[in-house]
Amino acid sequence: MTPLARSFYSRDAVKVARELLGKVIRHGGTSGRIVETEAYLETGDLAAHSAHGVTPRTRVIFGPPGHAYVYFIYGKHACLNLVAEPEGSAGCVLIRALAPLEGIPQMRRRRGIERIENLANGPGKLTEALGITLRDNGVDVTRGRILVCEDDFGNIETGVSARIGITKSADLPLRFFVKGSRFISRK
């Protein structure tokens, strides 16, 4: 399983979000297939953390593509993004759900539940299942502790919808998911 090249990420964030479906994320002994993503854009997107420019938190988003942007939300959860667009531009992709592949017993222990559909069917759940924390912010996902690899699955039927859980720029069709997957966070 070869990691995706940096050139994969150095493109339009919408394209990257779509094409990440079916790819595999690994961390430690755990991995999962991406079944749900959301794109966050540099322009015309008030929901993006980067909407108000570079801050200590958002600096990674403006940095080189193919790195992890991990942020803390609601006093509890870490969420994983992959930085897209060339360095200096601010697109990124939120990973919202995974179909668990390897290390499922460890994921069950970390999550404290059994049901496989619920191990990684949400942005806060999948970081807990894979053991990804704020310390992984800025990691190079083409060669670091977190790796994103080519898939060997067949064609994917892609669904599109508005993004989940936001109030600003809420109607843009920037959520992508594997149609019919049992592992997505919502229909």
Next chain:
DNA sequence: AGTTCGATCGCCT
């Protein structure tokens, strides 16, 4: 230094 608010989750009814 104080305030507001959030790209969520899980428990409760």
Next chain:
DNA sequence: GGCGATCGAACTG
């Protein structure tokens, strides 16, 4: 389907 937990980032003064 509704809501409280929980805390850091960003903004205000």
